[in-house]
Every structure is written in C-alpha cells, then in structure tokens.
Amino acid sequence: MQPSTVRVTDQKALLDFDYQATTPCDPEVLAVMKPYWSELWGNPSNRQSRAGLCASAAVSLAREQIAAFLRIKPERLIFTSGATEANNLALLGHARARALELGRPGHLITVATEHHSVLDPLRQLQREGFRLTEIQPQPDGLLSTKQLIEAFQNDTILVSVMMANNEIGVLQPLDEFTKLCIERGVIFHTDAAQAFGQLHFNLDQICIDFLTISGHKIYGPKGIGALVLKENVPILPLQWGGGQELNLRPGTIPVALAVGLAKAAELAFNDLDSRYIRFCNLRNQFLDSLREKIPELKVNGSIKHRLPNNLNITIPGVRGNKLHRALRPLLNCSSGSACSNGEPSHVLRALGRSKEEAEASLRLSFGRSTTKDQVNNAVSLIANVVKELH
C-alpha cells in the first residue's frame, strides 16, 4: 500500500513566540540555495568534473564566510547535520580519542541544564566507563567558577558548558571557565547553537577547543550545522567513509545547505547589534507588562546574564497542561526544549522549580519579525488565560 499523503492543515498560531525552537528560512537564504538543488548539482568531492569543482568552490566559500564571522581559519570548521551531531562528534570523538591515548577512560564535567544533545552522549560515555559530573547550577542558572573548580578531578579530560541556554537563555562566564581548563590542561567544549548569530564572541580570546553551531536557529536551513575545532585536539570520527571533512565527517556535503548556512550567518551578523538592543527592549517591555498583570510570576534564570531574545517565566498556582492547552490555539510558545519529549523541563527542575512549577512555565522567544504590538497582545492573552484558570 502506498503511504497516504499527509495533509498539513494551517496550524499557524496567532502569535509566534517560539523562535528558539527554530526559525523560518529567510527568503535570501532560500534564493542563494536554489541553484544548488538543480542546475549546480555537482558533487563537491568530485574534483574531476566541472560541476564537482563548482560545488567544491561553493562549499569552500561558504566555509570561509562562516569562519570569518567566527574569526577562525576555515580549515577549523567541519560541516555536520546540525548541532546535535556536532555535539556528539566533539564529546564522543574527543573522549574516546583520549581514552585510547591514555589507556583508560577519564573524568568529564558538564552542567545539569545542558541540552540533551550534550547530556546524552556524555551519559553514553559514562556507560563506556568514563566518570561524569553533572553540576547543578545556582538558582539563577549560572555556574560559578568555584563550582567548576570543585568539580575538577586529577583525570578530568573534558568540560562541556553551553554558551547560552536554550530554555532560560542564561549566558555562562565561559572566559573564566576556559582559563581554569587551560591551567589544568583540560579540553573545553561549548554548544553555541543558541548564541551564534545573537552575540559577538571571539573564539580565540576565550580559548574554546570545540564549538557547536546550528543553521535553523538563525533563519538558515534545517539539517546543517558545524563543529569548530582547534588544531591538534585529539578526536576520533563517529562514522567512516569517503574521508570528507578532515576524515571526521564522511559523506557528501549538502552544498545547498552549506551555502544557506553561510548566508544565514551573514544576515544574522549584519544587524546583530541593532537587533540585540531591540530584543532587550522587547523583553523588558514583555516582563514589565506581564508583572503588572501577573505579579506572582517567577522569572527563570538570570535576567542580567541572558540572551536578549529569551524570557522564561513560571506562573504559580496554575496547572501547566491547562495553561498550555488554553494558549496553544492563540500563542506559539513552549514549556521547555523542543527536544524534551514532553517531560517537565530538566532545566527548570535543576533550578529548583517543582514538577508542577516546571510544567506551568512558558519559554517566550523572539524572532526578527516580533513587534511591540505582538508583545502587548501576548501579554493580554497570557494574562486573560491565567485569570480564567485561577
């Protein structure tokens, strides 16, 4: 039997406040990708053909463009299918390489509020014999240098701390953490899927060994991301094949997606500074107005050290499932990560919120098209729903 064609009904909610889950592809990104789906269909690994050379040149240019925004040499950037794969490659690849060198597994450190694409490979390494410390952050979501210092052990080989949290938006003081790692000869990985394109950072200044980015968080295509790595950091591949991407990520590079990621990065960096200020103002307006109407609300995560496009609140005294069911037809937002399988957020639980509080929480994230009016409408909607549920 032929599979039936799924009918996608128009599920577009009235107001969209879930841009940290994903973003639509920008029309300019679509335009630059278009020829690489059909007319320019060469395989970038096939340098013997004109079409292959053309595809290879497009990939090289995309790599150079993205590298320029990260201020690194292009050779340090490996295309992957997204942030999940980049995190897995960095963590599994590095830990296993070091275990081979040392003849034994070592100790790994992370934070309990990481994305599952970091926590789960680290827990896999634990099953393989590595020891893992998952540090509980402070109630504001931040990790202190003291906490990290206390977590180090004699055989710690790797620390992974995300640059910006996907649920509560908090920004960890990575420059302080990398200094501690350098002093101890420990490798540092950061998942910057939510920070890339929202903040300026200089990789070499903060001495990051592995950094992860993703395309679909910045109005680029889904299915592409990258791992940036330092020269000579030990790493083993997770797959074997045609030797592409420094032998670390074999397989034909999706040329259109690589070109799209480069364009998305260009657009994100073009207006980063003005967007940063605009989002901070929108977020302050959102929070102030919500507080006026729902004084009992609790903010999750530090407001000071935070992405500009994120707000996360808990509304005490309402049932999470009722809150989300009532909001769903009106407002697109989330209670946690897009990859959390409906469980109460492990991030909010790590901050000390109860299961009920974690469920009665809203992650509200902004996109380029978010306006003051939309924020005002969202405040009224949320306040009305909360009033009805009380």
Ligand SMILES: Cc1ncc(COP(=O)(O)O)c(C=O)c1O
């Ligand atoms: C912080 C963080 N890491 C990793 C991922 C996974 O990204 P991708 O969908 O590119 O695999 C996401 C996206 O949800 C994220 O927010």
